[in-house]
Amino acid sequence: MKLQFHKKGIPTNILKRMAVLFVVFIISVVFFEIITNISESVKVSKQSDATLPIVSINFLGDASTELHGYVNEMDPAYMRDAIIPLDSERNVNISIQCKDFDVDSLEYAILSLDTQRNISKNKLNFNKKGDIITASFQAENLIEKNEEYLLVLTIKNDEREVYYYTRIMQPEGCNEEDILDFAQYFHKTALSDDAGDLATYIEPDPYTTSEDLSHVTINSSLSQVAYGTFDGKQVGDVRVSLTDISTNYITLTFNYLLTRKNDDKSEYYTCSEDFRIRYTADRIYLLAYDRTMEQLLDEDSVVIKNNLLNIGITDPNVQYLSNETGTIVSFVQNGSLYEYNQTDRKMKEIFTFVDNPTDPRLTYDQHQVLLLNIDESGTMDYVVYGYMNSGNHEGQCGINLFHYDAINDVSTEQVFITTSSSYQILNANFSELLYETADNDFYIMVNGTLLYMSLNELTTKELMTGLDDAQYAVSGSRRYLAWMDEATVAEVIHIMDLETGSSFDIKANEGEVLKPLAFIEDDFIYGAVKKNDIMVDGAGSTIYPMYKLTISGISTGKAYEQKTYQKSGYYINNIDLQSYTIYLDRIKIDADGTILPVEEDTIKNSVGEQNKAVPINTAMDDVKQQVVIFSMTPLEEDEKLGKVDYEMTGLVLADESRTVSVASATSSTQYFVYVGSKVSLATDDLISAIAEADANMGIVLDNEPKYVWKRGRKSYQNTITGIAVGSSDSEASGMARALSAMLVHEGENVQVHNLIESGETPISILSRTLKGYDILDLTGASLTQVLYYVNLGNPVYAYTGDDTAVLIVGYDAANIIYFDPMTNTNSKMGLSDAQEYFETYGNVFVSYIN
Structure with a gap:
């Protein structure tokens, strides 16, 4: 028989397996070393210093x-x-x-x-x-x-x-030097030890007892105007900006820095004062005063005790997000982004331009930070938009998307979108639509253009262009976009889920059209209009009265009805969404077609805002007065907070390949409301713009730009001369005669009655005849608001019923002067009587500017 010999030691097949495993191990080590080296090669830095003069x-x-x-x-x-x-x-x-x-x-x-x-x-x-x-x-x-x-x-x-x-x-008769002297006196006196003289100029509201220094107005108490118990001192000079100069008033803004000592450490506060001042021969009037103050946070100024995070003097409406357990909060203050992690005992400075508060280039306040989301670990996406004070985009205006990785404590720049518009225009136009998906797809609406970007492949694509404000709405989570293809109403509203990229439609019933209005959180609000109810008002504008409003939830690629609002005889003209209440702007329509405003109605969300894991509160401080505090999750009974570390997060900057630009593509005229140097509203609705400017003593400019409306009209206007009905319309209707007189005033004599008989409207007739003029549909504005155009020397067409109208051609403190085209004479009417009279016919006004 054949003998078999067994070798001592490890069998050959096992040795082979070990060799294979060893090779795999070596390859794995090399591979992970390469990966590690690649990751380590990413340059982590901080925001570079400002360099521009x-x-x-x-x-x-x-x-x-x-x-x-x-x-x-x-x-x-x-x-x-x-x-x-x-x-x-x-x-x-x-x-x-x-x-x-x-x-x-x-x-x-x-x-x-x-x-x-x-x-x-x-x-x-x-x-x-x-x-x-x-x-x-x-x-x-x-x-x-x-x-x-x-x-x-x-x-x-x-x-x-x-x-x-x-x-x-070059001002003339504006008294700018006297007004500036007064503003400087007011500013210095407020900071002095004796501010009693300022009581002459302010208008305290006796029913408010606020001790909030973050926002002070002309209606605040003298103590608030004089900084209360705050013991700050001004650092450096005041930066003065005159923002509007006229013979009626001047608006100006002071920007400056205050500092105070706290346990031998310096705290800094940025301040901005807005004045509106009128000069007369008798005295100077302070028409408006608005001051904001906000603390600059750093390692020495953040106060953390137990589970309370005290962030000092700032607006109580702090923008912030927290994780679900309430142990992490991220918040924006003074243009910087911070995150506090109670579990790790760390306060992190995620993004800031300010490493030296006394450098005015770094505290220049023309940017904002917007938080997009946060997860349980504190990882989040955020956007910095506006003027870039320093860093690799210094001196540019745009939108910068960042991803903060809380595990590695690094913010990575993902894309920078440049713009040639100022921060104020960008901020006013800034869409709520910014959404980043789990797959690193990014959607943003910029000036009516919906832009899609793949952050992985660095590709961009315009999905839609030329959308006006009234054509779309964005959900509270920014995940859903509702839009229509038409400019005013449509038979179909499209809804896109940006996370999945899928879309579905909401279709109108037979004989109806729809109008997208808004979202309340992720519930979609839209109106329904019967086609038979669509009408043209006395100015020639088309009205789409909504007989029904629907609130729909969105789930699994479809909408489901949650609530409807419908009241017989009433129509909804528009809605205004404030917090969790829908305010309905309603109208009635008379048998003769006259549109009459009626009292507004409301729809309230009974659920309201859900409780946040980290609530925000205010408390009183002996020096700072009202301060803002985050209440984190309470500590365990025997748990002590211990030392909290203050850290600055690393920054990974993107290369130039991640910079894109988007051109404006809106098709309609836009109106910008300036209050001081700030744009408080950008809209394509002129009446909304005028109302905003009127309420805040502002001005309205269009996108040419030119002045469209100002609060500061003269107290009286002599009767406009050269108003007469054209000879070819002397036997026509009151409407035709009024329009004819308007055109004759501007040197145009056409047969208006023939144009009306052919189906033209007041708006279309003026638009086709007055070349080089902007024709303004002022329907819905108040009588006092439209007197601004009379102040410019332009008559205002006022509808007074079927085929009748008058021209408003002058005014004084108590009366208006109107031209009656049927008698070719001027008459007076008391201002209050005139307001009631024109309201009876729906406040239908038309005028123009050159």
């Missing part, structure tokens, strides 16, 4: 306006931070803090407000002493008094050009 323009002796630079050319028409009042010689005095920035050349350009006319463009000689450059020039005598012009300064060196934008005006 600050330009100061001095005026009225000791005042100066600060201008911040842009590395790309902006749309100058919307750069409205300030107006520089020129002296009688039209001198402009410039000072530039250039620091380490080399300046090779300096030039200026003066343009008309609508940018269509170049007044002048010249290079400037300058002097340099240390890091300060000074220059001056005399504006050309082509500029007219009391008219605004754009001033663009350009600083150049071998590497780049930096642009600075402002407005200039």
